[in-house]
Amino acid sequence: xxxxxxxxxxxxxxxxxxxxxxxxxxxxxxxxxxxxxxxxxxxxxxxxxxxxxxxxxxxxxxxxxxxxxxxxxxxxxxxxxxxxxxxxxxxxxxxxxxxxxxxxxxxxxxxxxxxxxxxxxxxxxxxxxxxxxxxxxxxxxxxxxxxxxxxxxxxxxxxxxxxxxxxxxxxxxxxxxxxxxxxxxxxxxxxxxxxxxxxxxxxxxxxxxxxxxxxxxxxxxxxxxxxxxxxxxxxxxxxxxxxxxxxxxxxxxxxxxxxxxxxxxxxxxxxxxxxxxxxxxxxxxxxxxxxxxxxxx
Numbered sequence: 546x547x548x549x550x551x552x553x554x555x556x557x558x559x560x561x562x563x564x565x566x567x568x569x570x571x572x573x574x575x576x577x578x579x580x581x582x583x584x585x586x587x588x589x590x591x592x593x594x595x596x597x598x599x600x601x602x603x604x605x606x607x608x609x610x611x612x613x614x615x616x617x618x619x620x621x622x623x624x625x626x627x628x629x630x631x632x633x634x635x636x637x638x639x640x641x642x643x644x645x646x647x648x649x650x651x652x653x654x655x656x657x658x659x660x661x662x663x664x665x666x667x668x669x670x671x672x673x674x675x676x677x678x679x680x681x682x683x684x685x686x687x688x689x690x691x692x693x694x695x696x697x698x699x700x701x702x703x704x705x706x707x708x709x710x711x712x713x714x715x716x717x718x719x720x721x722x723x724x725x726x727x728x729x730x731x732x733x734x735x736x737x738x739x740x741x742x743x744x745x746x747x748x749x750x751x752x753x754x755x756x757x758x759x760x761x762x763x764x765x766x767x768x769x770x771x772x773x774x775x776x777x778x779x780x781x782x783x784x785x786x787x788x789x790x791x792x793x794x795x796x797x798x799x800x801x802x803x804x805x806x807x808x809x810x811x812x813x814x815x816x817x818x819x820x821x822x823x824x825x826x827x828x829x830x831x832x833x834x835x836x837x838x839x840x841x842x
Contacts, residue, residue, distance in 0.1 A: 549590060551623055554616050556583035557595065561613055564602045625823050638825040640669040644683050646694030647676035647743055647769055648711055648786045649814050654693050661831055668827045676767070677753040679746030684817060690828050691835070695812045705815040706836035712787040715756070715807040716799040718779040729804040736761045741772050741781035756784045756807075784809065 559569035560580065570580045588595050595609035605613060645654055651674075662670050675683060680694040684703075696705050717726065722738065741764040745752045757763075764781045766772045773789055775781050777798060785799075793799040803809050816835040818824070824832070 549587065549619075551620075553583045553587040553590070554620060556580045557587050558613070558616055558620055560584060560596070560603060561605060561609075564604075566603070621821075625821065637665075638668055638827045640671055641691070641828055641831070642671040642673070642683075642689045644673045644675050644680045644689045644692040644694070646680040646692065646814070647674070648695070648713065648812060649693045650709070650711070650786075650788045653709075657834070661834055665827055665830075674768070675746045676743045677745035677747065677755075678750040681817075682747040682750045684819060687819075687822070690822075690824075691816055691818050691832065693814060693816055696815050696817060700817070702820055703817050704820050705817050706832070708814050708816060708835065711812050711814055713756075713784045713810040713812060714787055714790065714794075715782070715784050715802045715809055716776060716790060716794070717782040717802055718777055719797065719800060721779045721782060726800045726802055729806060730802050731806050732758050735782065735802075735807075738762075739764050739781040741766060741775045741783035743767070743769065743772060755810075 556569065556573065556575070556579075559573050560566055563569045563572055566581050566584070567577050570577045573580065584595070591612060593608040593612075594606055595612060596603045597606050597609075643658070645651060658670065658672075662668065673683065673689070675692075675694075680689070680692040681697055683689040684692045693708065696703065717738075719726075722734075724734065736758050739762045740758055742754075742757065744765050744767050746767075764775055766775065769786065769789060772783055773785060776783055776785070777793065782802070790799050794801065816832065818828075818832060
């Protein structure tokens with residue numbers, strides 16, 4: 546595929562990552578002479594010196610820095626091809642990992658997944674529920690094949706299939722506020738009352754803080770159902786997805802406080818997957834189902 550042996554490229558990349566030929570040899574489980582020879586042959590093939598060997602540790606020359614960026618892309622493509630070949634040899638995937646985000650309507654998603662996996666009994670479904678930045682982190686870390694969540698603003702590199710819209714509504718229980726739920730309520734008025742928020746399940750991504758009032762007291766919970774109960778009990782207020790509170794809004798158990806300062810939001814829930822990740826036949830069929838048959842919320 547390329548005019549450079551993968552073996553030589555891997556040795557070159559290992560020396561860059563480990564700052565020495567000896568450490569690279571240990572990492573690759575090869576001998577020092579093998580790695581050294583591979584890099585020398587690569588330099589001869591390229592026609593430029595890739596490493597400055599004058600110091601205690603080797604370092605890339607300017608030409609080597611440019612070349613290494615291309616090598617990283619080639620090695621990543623090679624790894625994806627190897628994974629794809631392995632999947633093809635093994636046939637259909639033995640398992641798939643999906644993540645459902647905290648504001649995705651769970652029931653219609655599970656109904657569709659139930660129908661799909663009844664027809665695909667040889668594949669085990671690993672299903673996880675994450676909040677805020679958690680689903681995207683799991684996807685980008687390679688821990689999920691598909692997520693059902695809203696697309697991030699910088700979603701380059703992600704493929705998406707729109708499923709349904711969800712409205713996020715700020716609500717309180719009757720009697721929770723010491724003033725009438727009428728007119729345009731300000732953040733200053735609400736700062737005196739506990740705000741119930743969802744805990745971001747991301748481990749290393751920047752945490753999200755949608756709709757937070759700076760300095761206000763907070764109740765932090767792990768899921769939307771607990772959050773809803775806290776609001777219904779008059780322990781706090783917060784923003785809830787409309788599909789979870791339709792009945793309570795209709796019978797007056799919850800009151801919307803939407804206005805100029807608290808407009809809520811309308812969010813598009815999508816199926817998301819990485820464009821650069823290898824995809825097996827089962828994941829391909831599931832994606833086609835999601836892409837061609839929008840779920841109804």
